Amino acid sequence: MSDAATLPEEWSGYLKPEDMERLATAYQFSEAAHSGQFRASGEPYISHPLEVANILAKLHLDSQALTAALLHDVMEDTSVTKAEITRKFGKSVAELVDGVSKLDHIEFETREAAQAENFRKMLLAMSRDVRVMLIKLADRLHNMRTLGAVPAAKRKRIARETLEIYAPIANRLGLNNIFQELEDLSFSFLYPARNRVLTKALVAARGHRREVVGKVRDAITERLKQDGMEAAVQGREKHVHSIYRKMIEKRLQFAKVLDVFGFRIIVKDTPACYLALGALHGLYKPIPGSFKDYIAIPKENGYQSLHTTLFGPFGSPIEMQIRTQEMHKIAEAGVASHWLYKNSGASLNELQKKTHQWLQSLLQVQLDGGDSVAFLEHLKIDLFPDAVYVFTPKGKILSQPRGATGVDFAYAVHTDIGNRCVAVKINDELVPLRTELRNGDRVEIITASHAKPNPQWLNYVVTANARAHIRHFLKTMQSQESAQLGERLLNQALGTFKSSLAQFKEPQWKKLIKDTGAKSLEDLLSDIGLGKRLSVVVARRLLSLGDASTGERKASGPVMIRGSEGMAVQFAHCCTPIPGDPIIGLINKGQGMAIHTHDCPVIAKSRSDPDKVFDVEWSPDTKKLFSVSIRLVAMNQRGVLAKVAAEIAEANSNIDNVAVDSGDGDQYATLRFTLQVSNRLHLAQIMRALRRIPAVIRITRTKN
Numbered sequence: 001m002s003d004a005a006t007l008p009e010e011w012s013g014y015l016k017p018e019d020m021e022r023l024a025t026a027y028q029f030s031e032a033a034h035s036g037q038f039r040a041s042g043e044p045y046i047s048h049p050l051e052v053a054n055i056l057a058k059l060h061l062d063s064q065a066l067t068a069a070l071l072h073d074v075m076e077d078t079s080v081t082k083a084e085i086t087r088k089f090g091k092s093v094a095e096l097v098d099g100v101s102k103l104d105h106i107e108f109e110t111r112e113a114a115q116a117e118n119f120r121k122m123l124l125a126m127s128r129d130v131r132v133m134l135i136k137l138a139d140r141l142h143n144m145r146t147l148g149a150v151p152a153a154k155r156k157r158i159a160r161e162t163l164e165i166y167a168p169i170a171n172r173l174g175l176n177n178i179f180q181e182l183e184d185l186s187f188s189f190l191y192p193a194r195n196r197v198l199t200k201a202l203v204a205a206r207g208h209r210r211e212v213v214g215k216v217r218d219a220i221t222e223r224l225k226q227d228g229m230e231a232a233v234q235g236r237e238k239h240v241h242s243i244y245r246k247m248i249e250k251r252l253q254f255a256k257v258l259d260v261f262g263f264r265i266i267v268k269d270t271p272a273c274y275l276a277l278g279a280l281h282g283l284y285k286p287i288p289g290s291f292k293d294y295i296a297i298p299k300e301n302g303y304q305s306l307h308t309t310l311f312g313p314f315g316s317p318i319e320m321q322i323r324t325q326e327m328h329k330i331a332e333a334g335v336a337s338h339w340l341y342k343n344s345g346a347s348l349n350e351l352q353k354k355t356h357q358w359l360q361s362l363l364q365v366q367l368d369g370g371d372s373v374a375f376l377e378h379l380k381i382d383l384f385p386d387a388v389y390v391f392t393p394k395g396k397i398l399s400q401p402r403g404a405t406g407v408d409f410a411y412a413v414h415t416d417i418g419n420r421c422v423a424v425k426i427n428d429e430l431v432p433l434r435t436e437l438r439n440g441d442r443v444e445i446i447t448a449s450h451a452k453p454n455p456q457w458l459n460y461v462v463t464a465n466a467r468a469h470i471r472h473f474l475k476t477m478q479s480q481e482s483a484q485l486g487e488r489l490l491n492q493a494l495g496t497f498k499s500s501l502a503q504f505k506e507p508q509w510k511k512l513i514k515d516t517g518a519k520s521l522e523d524l525l526s527d528i529g530l531g532k533r534l535s536v537v538v539a540r541r542l543l544s545l546g547d548a549s550t551g552e553r554k555a556s557g558p559v560m561i562r563g564s565e566g567m568a569v570q571f572a573h574c575c576t577p578i579p580g581d582p583i584i585g586l587i588n589k590g591q592g593m594a595i596h597t598h599d600c601p602v603i604a605k606s607r608s609d610p611d612k613v614f615d616v617e618w619s620p621d622t623k624k625l626f627s628v629s630i631r632l633v634a635m636n637q638r639g640v641l642a643k644v645a646a647e648i649a650e651a652n653s654n655i656d657n658v659a660v661d662s663g664d665g666d667q668y669a670t671l672r673f674t675l676q677v678s679n680r681l682h683l684a685q686i687m688r689a690l691r692r693i694p695a696v697i698r699i700t701r702t703k704n
């Protein structure tokens, strides 16, 4: 039903009829979606997406990219959704449109040059598929061409953004024509007066130059023909902004800049480039040091050519670029040449392969499938596969490795921020610290003065910086905590010999440290706390230094456990002891002490080993909350879970976890809770309260 009559005729020059059909459908869809909307110029809105697509068609981009260009503003400006585009035009097109829409959402605010570079990288990284950036650049180009209709203040802002952000991106991608036009247009809106003067002078100068250019061109053409070479010789025009830049950079007057003639010579293959170079150097003398071989060593954006500057016949330098047709195509279209319509050259020639090697090293091309159709379908370029770019609350851009989380970001801002972070806001939404950052995110870290690094963070941080700081902090803290426990264990061991720490003085400690080979007293105590040294052995040695020893062991008081020992004392997950339970301490070499209940089967084996097992007791001033599990059997009826939960809350306990076991027709349900309680008494109160619920049949404390 749709026909391609509304689309520019030239498109069908490289696109298949079925592609033209699809594009016509996309055009009608976009026109309908934008109906009633107008450009600042007063034209119907559809003129804009059509022109954007047309700019890309001149680069011979594939039909997916053109379809997306026709639809690029519908998600932003109309009620059309991504799902609808997917349904009508396929997933690839929808991804492209979505990508362009996302770029529209981030704005560049600061004026620092270093930040501009990061912003460019952020945009490129967000593009994923380079076609997104190509559409965005074409969009910007058409907006710049029609910027005259926009109010003056907005005009300057857009022109500056184009000059600082988009033109350099076009240059980096090797899109030479788009780059030059973006620069010239920005220049004309930012500096209208200077632009007017320069343009006028340029037009005037062209008249004088025409004769010179003609003579030089004839001489070159003649010389190449003598050497049996077929070549196209073109005089090159400089664009306004590049002249302006050269005047500023080299502090040259206009006349001097313009006094340089430029020619481009296009030959059939690479050897011919070097032959032509030789012929030219025979014609006019080269200026020493001006020769550059970008064929052997291409520029970063894939550009290849030979450059040389010659002393011209009228005393003016002549800049020469020598290249093949293939190199010329890439110089003009840059990265876009990889998205040239698939029938125009399915297999990659040597040069494109070389360019591809560059792309692969810089951009990591992900190729999926070997044939040329799949090539276009699946070619996705991730421009900065290893980095994400995010904003700080002040609008500064930080680069982080892929996979970086809120914690990585916090440590990147400052070590203190990292050590004290408790939460993170991403785009004004509170999310867990482990949340992975994405390009363009605005990240804000929430800190608390009492907060400390959590060992769990090590499971997900990706930066070496964050990892090192967390490790360092934990190690320092662990050794402090282990030393405190070690001190108590040593005191207890001394107690069995009717002695105590207080009886020993500085010289004895010094001797002890020397005898044991420890680095410091803190180190020695930490070793005891971690179970690397036995408290009894250290106690005996200490006693042998003085004369307090009776040589006889007797039972002494237990080590008191407060629950606040930190990493030095762990509460075993097998039996989850809570204050009030009879407990026993088990030292694991290098890991510190684990507290088990007396009847825990896990410790049955080690029980008789006096070097590993310690007599411990709950300190009466324990303030921590402890996890404990209960199992509850209840009638399977509505509202039971809610009632149980309410009772638990009423008893001042928190629920960590709930699991419910019941089928639809079952008469009974089993509920498993993990609760936080302060002690056995607290747990008993809770269980009593739960038993009073009529639907509750049985309730037991469980141990794994």
Ligand code: MN
Residues within 6 Å of the ligand: 048, 072, 073, 139
């Ligand atoms: Mn647009």
